[in-house]
Amino acid sequence: xxxxxxxxxxxxxxxxxxxxxxxxxxxxxxxxxxxxxxxxxxxxxxxxxxxxxxxxxxxxxxxxxxxxxxxxxxxxxxxxxxxxxxxxxxxxxxxxxxxxxxxxxxxxxxxxxxxxxxxxxxxxxxxxxxxxxxxxxxxxxxxxxxxxxxxxxxxxxxxxxxxxxxxxxxxxxxxxxxxxxxxxxxxxxxxxxxxxxxxxxxxxxxxxxxxxxxxxxxxxxxxxxxxxxxxxxxxxxxxxxxxxxxxxxxxxxxxxxxxxxxxxxxxxxxxxxxxxxxxxxxxxxxxxxxxxxxxxxxxxxxxxxxxxxxxxxxxxxxxxxxxxxxxxxxxxxxxxxxxxxxxxxxxxxxxxxxxxxxxxxxxxxxxxxxxxxxxxxxxxxxxxxxxxxxxxxxxxxxxxxxxxxxxxxxxx
Numbered sequence: 001x002x003x004x005x006x007x008x009x010x011x012x013x014x015x016x017x018x019x020x021x022x023x024x025x026x027x028x029x030x031x032x033x034x035x036x037x038x039x040x041x042x043x044x045x046x047x048x049x050x051x052x053x054x055x056x057x058x059x060x061x062x063x064x065x066x067x068x069x070x071x072x073x074x075x076x077x078x079x080x081x082x083x084x085x086x087x088x089x090x091x092x093x094x095x096x097x098x099x100x101x102x103x104x105x106x107x108x109x110x111x112x113x114x115x116x117x118x119x120x121x122x123x124x125x126x127x128x129x130x131x132x133x134x135x136x137x138x139x140x141x142x143x144x145x146x147x148x149x150x151x152x153x154x155x156x157x158x159x160x161x162x163x164x165x166x167x168x169x170x171x172x173x174x175x176x177x178x179x180x181x182x183x184x185x186x187x188x189x190x191x192x193x194x195x196x197x198x199x200x201x202x203x204x205x206x207x208x209x210x211x212x213x214x215x216x217x218x219x220x221x222x223x224x225x226x227x228x229x230x231x232x233x234x235x236x237x238x239x240x241x242x243x244x245x246x247x248x249x250x251x252x253x254x255x256x257x258x259x260x261x262x263x264x265x266x267x268x269x270x271x272x273x274x275x276x277x278x279x280x281x282x283x284x285x286x287x288x289x290x291x292x293x294x295x296x297x298x299x300x301x302x303x304x305x306x307x308x309x310x311x312x313x314x315x316x317x318x319x320x321x322x323x324x325x326x327x328x329x330x331x332x333x334x335x336x337x338x339x340x341x342x343x344x345x346x347x348x349x350x351x352x353x354x355x356x357x358x359x360x361x362x363x364x365x366x367x368x369x370x371x372x373x374x375x376x377x378x379x380x381x382x383x384x385x386x387x388x389x390x391x392x393x394x395x396x397x398x399x400x401x402x403x404x405x406x407x408x409x410x411x412x
Contacts, residue, residue, distance in 0.1 A: 002178040006410060008250040009088025009238030010350050011080035013190075015051035015231050015337045019083055023347075024354045027362050028383060032336050034214040034229050039194050047208040049217050050194045051231035051338030062149060069132060070145055071110035076234035076343070077142035077190035078149050084186060085150055088238040088250060092151050095184070101154030102143045103173035103187040104236060105165035107342030107397075109139035111195040139342075142190050146236075154182045162397030163302070165189045166235065166345020167405055171259035173239050174405075183244045188346025190234035202230065205269065207306060218339070219366040220303035220332040221310050221374040228304040231338030235346025237353075254353045258289025258406030269398050270308055275316030278302075278394065281402035282320035289406040291390055293324035296406075298361050300352050300393045303332025304339055313394065314374045329386070331379045335365040345395045345403070352391040352407050359387055 010020045015033030017023035026033070036042070037050045053076070058067035061079040070078065081104065092100070117133045135141055140158035147156050155176055159168040166189030173187035202208045209227035211217040218229040245252060262284065264277035271278060286293065302313055318325045333351045334340075340347055355361055360383055367380040393405045 003180065004242035004255060005174050005177045005239055006242050006245050006255050007237050007253045007353055008240045008245050009084040009090070010253065010353065011083025011087065011236045012234070012347055012350055013053055013056060013076045013080050014233040014347055015053055018053065018056060020350060027333070027336060027351060028360065030336070030363060030365050032214055032365050034217055034338055037194060037199070040196050040199065045199055045203065046210050047199055047203045048212050049209070049214055049229055051229055052194060053233050066149070069136065071113050071136050072192035073106050073110060073190045074142045074145045076192060077104050077236070078145050080188065080190065080234035080236040081146040081150060081186050084236045084238045090184060090238065097151055097153040099154050099183040100152045101176065101182040101185045102146050102152055102156045103159070103169040103176070103185050104143045104146055105159050105169040105189045105342050106139040106142045107160060107162050107165045107191055108193045110137040111193050111197045113137040115195060115197055146186060152186065161401035161403070162399055163339065163341055163344055164395040164397035164401040164403045165342035166349070167393060167395035167403035168261060170237060170345060170349055170405055171261060171403055174256050174259050177239060177241050183241050185239045186236055187239050188234065188236035188349070189343040191341040191343040192232040193341060194230050194232055199230065209305065215366050218305045218335050220301065220305045220335055220364055221370055221378045222367050223369045223371040225305040225307060225310065227306055228334065229338035231340040233340050233347060234343050235350050237346070237349060252410045254356050254407045255410045256405065257408045258285040258291065260284025260288060260404045262402045264400035264402065266400055271312040271396055273312060275312045275319050277400060278313060278316035278396055278402045279319035281404045282316065282392065282394065285392065285404035285406050291406060293321035294327065295390050296328050296392050297388045298355055298391045299328055299330045300348050300391060301330050301332045302394045302396045303334055305334060309396065310371065311373045313396065314376055317376060325376055328377065329361045329379050329384060330376050331362055331364045335367065345393065348393055349405060352393050355388045355391055356407060356409050360385055361388060
């Protein structure tokens with residue numbers, strides 16, 4: 001019999017708040033964290049907007065030397081992890097450190113470091129490239145730094161599946177605890193790729209919105225949607241085996257009960273047009289959770305605001321859930337925070353858990369003219385106060401990766 005897994009801590013660095021409380025308060029207010037890009041000069045760029053993290057101070061979470069040896073994505077990961085750890089009140093002096101692990105992913109790693117060091121290589125030669133370049137830019141260093149900063153010696157992994165990274169890391173952490181490889185896992189994702197290369201690359205593949213109106217740039221399921229908005233940040237959960245959590249008197253936010261993962265095996269960037277790959281991930285998650293479609297109250301959609309994603313994800317939900325797809329509320333957190341890439345699943349899982357806690361489903365900010373091909377019950381105009389017991393979270397990534405998670409209100 002596999003072990004039950006609960007959420008006992010949460011931490012977030014986002015474009016609308018640098019902790020969970022601020023993030024969620026702004027979600028409920030419908031605050032959109034999108035604005036003109038400040039991290040690069042966009043004069044020659046078609047895409048002008050991003051969802052940047054504001055007022056982030058690494059020194060609030062680590063000493064200056066550690067901060068200097070971490071790129072922005074790793075700083076975000078450590079900050080969110082320290083918040084989550086503090087929230088969970090887990091005392092590492094009372095834990096077996098080899099049973100507390102990390103599953104924090106990053107989709108890209110540090111493009112900032114790559115750009116900076118390549119310029120040195122070209123301008124000054126190979127001997128001037130930093131000896132820290134490699135350990136600072138590789139995506140797994142976020143999970144490594146979290147472990148080093150917090151003294152976590154257990155299973156430490158970094159699953160990289162582009163925009164499905166966060167959900168896959170949470171799902172694999174769930175499995176690790178279920179089957180006894182760990183008692184506690186810090187899980188989620190981090191990303192900071194708003195750089196010259198990052199913006200240019202996503203623009204060249206026509207993935208980014210070229211809108212100059214922050215309120216009309218990331219509008220999932222709207223007929224006028226025209227691409228996603230790059231975001232950055234981190235979202236980390238403390239996931240814990242139920243009896244372990246109860247024994248130490250931990251507060252329990254929710255239970256994670258299902259995880260499904262598939263691949264479209266179709267195209268490197270486009271989801272399968274019939275939604276079959278993502279649908280099967282949803283089906284696997286429901287089977288794992290032992291829940292029926294009619295039990296799902298709310299779906300936190302991948303909802304990137306690209307034409308194909310929103311349409312094909314709608315098809316996937318209908319394929320997996322049949323007519324019951326029309327009976328649950330649907331919204332995309334990306335309408336307010338943009339697309340956090342490898343961090344998306346971590347931050348969106350926090351939105352799912354807060355929905356359960358607060359009996360509240362947030363709106364799709366900016367949704368005014370719903371696409372007839374995205375004809376499900378997409379929440380618009382304002383959030384809804386309603387009982388939320390069971391939530392499905394979808395993430396889909398370039399390469400055809402699909403990952404679905406199911407969270408439920410905790411009942412002993």
